[in-house]
Amino acid sequence: MIQKGTLHPVTQSIRKAICFFESLGFDVFEGPEVDTEWYNFDALNVPAEHPARDVQDTFYLTDGRLLRTQTSNSQVRYGKDKLPPIKVVVPGVCYRNEATDAGHETTFYQFEGLYIDKNVTMGHLFWTLENFYKFVYGDDVKIRFKPSFFPFTEPSVEFDVKFKGKWFELGGAGMVHPKVIENMGLDPAIFSGFAFGPGVERPIMVKYGIQDIRLLRSGDLRFLKQF
Amino acid sequence: MKILRSWLQDHIDIDSSKLSDDEIADKLALSGTAVEEVTNFLDEKIIVAEIIKIEPHPNADRLQLATVTDGTNETKVVCGAPNIQVGQKVPFAQLGAMLPGNFEIKKANIRGVESLGMLCAADELALGDDHAGIIILPEDCEIGVSISKILHGDSIFDLEITANRGDCLSHLGIARELRAVLDLPLKENLLPLPIQSDTPKLSVSIDINSGVEGCYRYSCIGINNITIAPSSDLIQSRLSALGLKPINNIVDASNYTMIDMGHPTHAFDADKIEGGQIIVRFAKNNEEIITLDGIKRVLNDSDLVIADQKKILALAGIMGCENSIVDSNTKNIIIESAHFNPITIRMTAKRLGLSTDASYRYERGIDRNGPDAAIDQVAARIIISAGGEYTEGLSAIVNDLKPIEIAIPYDLIRGLIGIDISDTHINDILVRLGFQIIDEHIAAVPLWRNDVTIWQDLAEEIARIYGYNNIPRVALPISDAPQKASYYQKEFIKDTLVDLGFSEVFGYTFLSENNLKTIGLSPDSLLEVKNPIQIENRYMKSSLLPSLLKAVAKNPTFDPIMIFEIGNVFTKETEKSHLAIVTSGKNAKKIIEEAQKALSSQLQIDTELLPISELSRDELQRYKIKKPITYMIEVDLELILSRADLPEDRLKLNISDKKIKYRGVSKFPAITRDLAFIIDNKLSTEDMITEIYDISELIGRVELFDEFVSDKFGKNKKNVAYHIYLEHPERTLIDNEADLVIQKIIEMVKSKYAGELRDK
Numbered sequence: 001m002i003q004k005g006t007l008h009p010v011t012q013s014i015r016k017a018i019c020f021f022e023s024l025g026f027d028v029f030e031g032p033e034v035d036t037e038w039y040n041f042d043a044l045n046v047p048a049e050h051p052a053r054d055v056q057d058t059f060y061l062t063d064g065r066l067l068r069t070q071t072s073n074s075q076v077r078y079g080k081d082k083l084p085p086i087k088v089v090v091p092g093v094c095y096r097n098e099a100t101d102a103g104h105e106t107t108f109y110q111f112e113g114l115y116i117d118k119n120v121t122m123g124h125l126f127w128t129l130e131n132f133y134k135f136v137y138g139d140d141v142k143i144r145f146k147p148s149f150f151p152f153t154e155p156s157v158e159f160d161v162k163f164k165g166k167w168f169e170l171g172g173a174g175m176v177h178p179k180v181i182e183n184m185g186l187d188p189a190i191f192s193g194f195a196f197g198p199g200v201e202r203p204i205m206v207k208y209g210i211q212d213i214r215l216l217r218s219g220d221l222r223f224l225k226q227f
Numbered sequence: 228m229k230i231l232r233s234w235l236q237d238h239i240d241i242d243s244s245k246l247s248d249d250e251i252a253d254k255l256a257l258s259g260t261a262v263e264e265v266t267n268f269l270d271e272k273i274i275v276a277e278i279i280k281i282e283p284h285p286n287a288d289r290l291q292l293a294t295v296t297d298g299t300n301e302t303k304v305v306c307g308a309p310n311i312q313v314g315q316k317v318p319f320a321q322l323g324a325m326l327p328g329n330f331e332i333k334k335a336n337i338r339g340v341e342s343l344g345m346l347c348a349a350d351e352l353a354l355g356d357d358h359a360g361i362i363i364l365p366e367d368c369e370i371g372v373s374i375s376k377i378l379h380g381d382s383i384f385d386l387e388i389t390a391n392r393g394d395c396l397s398h399l400g401i402a403r404e405l406r407a408v409l410d411l412p413l414k415e416n417l418l419p420l421p422i423q424s425d426t427p428k429l430s431v432s433i434d435i436n437s438g439v440e441g442c443y444r445y446s447c448i449g450i451n452n453i454t455i456a457p458s459s460d461l462i463q464s465r466l467s468a469l470g471l472k473p474i475n476n477i478v479d480a481s482n483y484t485m486i487d488m489g490h491p492t493h494a495f496d497a498d499k500i501e502g503g504q505i506i507v508r509f510a511k512n513n514e515e516i517i518t519l520d521g522i523k524r525v526l527n528d529s530d531l532v533i534a535d536q537k538k539i540l541a542l543a544g545i546m547g548c549e550n551s552i553v554d555s556n557t558k559n560i561i562i563e564s565a566h567f568n569p570i571t572i573r574m575t576a577k578r579l580g581l582s583t584d585a586s587y588r589y590e591r592g593i594d595r596n597g598p599d600a601a602i603d604q605v606a607a608r609i610i611i612s613a614g615g616e617y618t619e620g621l622s623a624i625v626n627d628l629k630p631i632e633i634a635i636p637y638d639l640i641r642g643l644i645g646i647d648i649s650d651t652h653i654n655d656i657l658v659r660l661g662f663q664i665i666d667e668h669i670a671a672v673p674l675w676r677n678d679v680t681i682w683q684d685l686a687e688e689i690a691r692i693y694g695y696n697n698i699p700r701v702a703l704p705i706s707d708a709p710q711k712a713s714y715y716q717k718e719f720i721k722d723t724l725v726d727l728g729f730s731e732v733f734g735y736t737f738l739s740e741n742n743l744k745t746i747g748l749s750p751d752s753l754l755e756v757k758n759p760i761q762i763e764n765r766y767m768k769s770s771l772l773p774s775l776l777k778a779v780a781k782n783p784t785f786d787p788i789m790i791f792e793i794g795n796v797f798t799k800e801t802e803k804s805h806l807a808i809v810t811s812g813k814n815a816k817k818i819i820e821e822a823q824k825a826l827s828s829q830l831q832i833d834t835e836l837l838p839i840s841e842l843s844r845d846e847l848q849r850y851k852i853k854k855p856i857t858y859m860i861e862v863d864l865e866l867i868l869s870r871a872d873l874p875e876d877r878l879k880l881n882i883s884d885k886k887i888k889y890r891g892v893s894k895f896p897a898i899t900r901d902l903a904f905i906i907d908n909k910l911s912t913e914d915m916i917t918e919i920y921d922i923s924e925l926i927g928r929v930e931l932f933d934e935f936v937s938d939k940f941g942k943n944k945k946n947v948a949y950h951i952y953l954e955h956p957e958r959t960l961i962d963n964e965a966d967l968v969i970q971k972i973i974e975m976v977k978s979k980y981a982g983e984l985r986d987k
Contacts, residue, residue, distance in 0.1 A: 033736070033797075062756075149391045175686075
């Protein structure tokens with residue numbers, strides 16, 4: 001009487017996401033969780049004394065390195081020895097140094113995407129995200145895009161999905177900042193591109209009505225065996 | 228950042244646009260100003276009601292008893308206003324309604340008569356000062372509807388301003404955004420300084436020579452012979468509505484101007500400044516001050532201060548000191564308005580853990596033209612309410628006010644956004660945002676926009692006003708997928724284990740001192756976190772096993788436990804991807820051997836590469852595992868995969884289409900019951916489990932633990948046995964409640980499955 005086991009819900013949703021991007025020819029890169037300030041901040045046009053660094057409460061290590069606050073640390077890491085078109089998704093664990101409660105967690109997943117080529121437009125970014133969420137949630141899904149701010153994209157985008165009549169924030173995106181493209185060793189006058197990085201846990205919580213984000217890393221089999 | 232709609236109206240005529248609060252919120256959100264919440268002062272429970280009867284109050288001559296109807300129900304309320312008549316439509320606050328100022332309407336007994344609500348005057352709804360009579364609404368109002376649909380109440384917009392948009396931290400800033408979005412003009416509403424026959428000299432001079440690295444502009448103006456008093460009602464009520472405490476007409480004028488146009492200013496008591504000089508300089512190491520919040524602070528030479536010849540008067544751009552405070556005896560003041568280096572302010576504010584409304588704005592970059600514009604506004608506002616006469620102003624200037632100029636690359640902008648927009652339309656949007664267009668192709672960036680420096684920034688301005696959602700979508704060109712990354716191989720391993728019945732667990736990356744004791748591990752080889760906020764997050768794990776073993780201990784009701792994790796582990800020098808497998812309890816040894824065998828055959832590797840070990844008795848105790856036997860495997864995945872033979876065509880990602888009805892997990896103890904039934908051999912236990920779950924939300928878990936066919940139950944019959952776990956999300960469940968659910972399960976199985984309960 002063997003009953004099948006269960007994959008973690010985060011694994012399941014990342015798999016589904018990768019299926020979509022695989023069909024468009026994207027590579028999968030995981031990148032390091034422990035990284036330097038350069039890849040996590042400086043290379044992404046986040047200067048040392050910019051208030052943008054406040055938004056992310058960073059775990060610094062005693063050796064001067066840090067735990068990545070975003071999978072965007074892989075943008076320059078992956079892009080620096082490649083020639084366009086660069087097409088990659090980066091699923092991975094990120095960290096935030098904060099007190100935890102039902103809505104806040106130190107350890108969470110992000111799903112980064114990066115596309116660099118000639119003549120890439122915001123229209124490409126919106127098409128990609130819209131079709132991705134149609135693939136995940138079905139053709140009726142409503143997605144909207146709003147201007148936002150991230151130092152590593154210009155213009156920057158935030159995108160929402162309509163769920164049970166309410167807009168729900170999925171994540172950030174934008175056109176890769178020319179300085180980031182330059183840091184990949186590419187000429188921003190020739191190449192442009194987009195990047196996006198939605199969170200993974202929150203949409204899962206909304207989908208199933210999970211009240212406490214900490215359940216995802218609780219190791220509680222009453223929880224895990226439901227998926 | 229909170230914005231009052233009526234205050235916004237001072238800068239731009241949004242009321243003429245007839246837009247509702249929600250429509251304005253949407254316009255702001257879609258152009259880049261995130262709106263967290265809009266609160267209307269008029270609660271939904273304040274509705275239109277019709278007065279159908281008025282009687283005198285039995286015990287009070289000046290009160291009346293009014294009966295009102297909302298179309299369905301009639302309610303009696305006591306009313307003191309003389310202007311009501313039968314047939315009038317009036318605003319009626321029902322029980323539970325919140326009036327502006329957080330005043331809740333409750334059942335009241337007024338001079339011996341019960342009153343179940345309140346008829347409202349204008350001031351009670353924050354719609355004006357009128358308290359003389361109840362608001363009489365137009366006759367054609369529909370009764371029963373919320374009053375907010377009829378009357379335009381004030382609202383607060385709670386906005387989330389991104390770190391690059393310091394210029395939006397004021398009513399003027401948001402009005403500028405709306406000007407661009409709605410294409411409405413801004414109002415000219417600057418207060419003029421009154422005309423004086425004689426303007427005395429300022430009593431101090433300014434010296435910024437030792438502070439130029441931290442201060443680009445420093446301006447002062449004096450006001451003599453002022454009278455300290457409370458501010459006007461309007462200023463007090465607006466500040467209170469936004470959560471600022473009114474203090475006096477000097478401090479309030481400064482705060483009001485900051486919230487109005489974004490620029491912080493500070494007032495000193497002029498008679499407390501010694502030596503006739505204001506000096507902007509860096510502090511000396513270990514210089515001490517007491518800031519206005521009464522806290523003594525020790526400074527260093529990176530902190531910019533405002534001082535006189537004897538003492539420090541203020542921590543520049545952050546907070547003043549007690550020694551120069553404006554108090555009830557103050558007669559003469561000096562107002563400062565400056566442009567400080569955002570990095571200087573940020574470093575000091577961060578080091579001292581002192582963030583104020585002023586430092587927040589300086590850190591994010593202020594309007595370069597702000598110091599001079601703001602100082603006149605503060606002075607004019609003070610003179611209106613505190614009297615006095617102003618002195619000559621003085622400015623020490625390092626910066627110039629020349630705008631950044633960017634040649635507009637129209638084609639590149641169209642290309643990056645992906646829209647067909649004319650040059651004129653691009654120029655037009657920029658002008659609406661306050662840019663000047665020079666020679667028809669150069670954009671001069673407004674002095675308040677410190678965030679716009681390159682052409683891509685202009686592209687964002689165009690795109691956000693054009694509307695992101697109006698940009699046509701363009702499909703990505705499809706290319707061949709590259710060679711499959713190691714990610715796919717890891718997923719293959721996960722599937723192999725799940726097929727055997729294992730569940731995937733994600734543990735935390737961190738270890739605490741306590742964890743190290745449990746593991747029996749020295750921290751010497753571990754990566755250490757320098758700044759953990761929680762002590763649990765001190766070290767980085769070097770093995771996946773501790774968190775898996777913790778999971779074993781945490782799940783005593785599962786037997787056997789079969790779990791695994793794939794994740795990264797760390798040492799001072801390395802970050803590696805590991806696989807760990809743990810089995811515990813019934814058949815633990817057999818199960819882990821099966822896992823070992825399956826992996827070695829699927830990956831085509833030697834079983835020796837997947838060594839099994841057993842947890843010692845001592846370790847079982849330290850991990851608080853009650854089960855007698857626990858086995859584990861932990862391997863370096865990179866090593867395993869380098870030896871594996873796993874052709875790419877086997878690396879398909881399997882997607883589950885399992886429908887899941889999620890059940891919350893209770894913190895409270897579960898009640899367990901075992902049920903065994905005899906049912907027809909053909910019936911599916913999976914369907915049965917689903918139907919059992921549907922019986923009650925209290926059923927947390929249904930576990931099939933036995934299923935076998937035997938002739939002794941009759942022909943084609945089988946025995947099925949379940950553990951049923953019942954739990955309540957918010958409290959400990961009691962036996963009676965569990966029994967009721969169990970009874971329902973038995974009835975359901977009997978009627979739908981012709982199942983017969985077996986007595987144990």
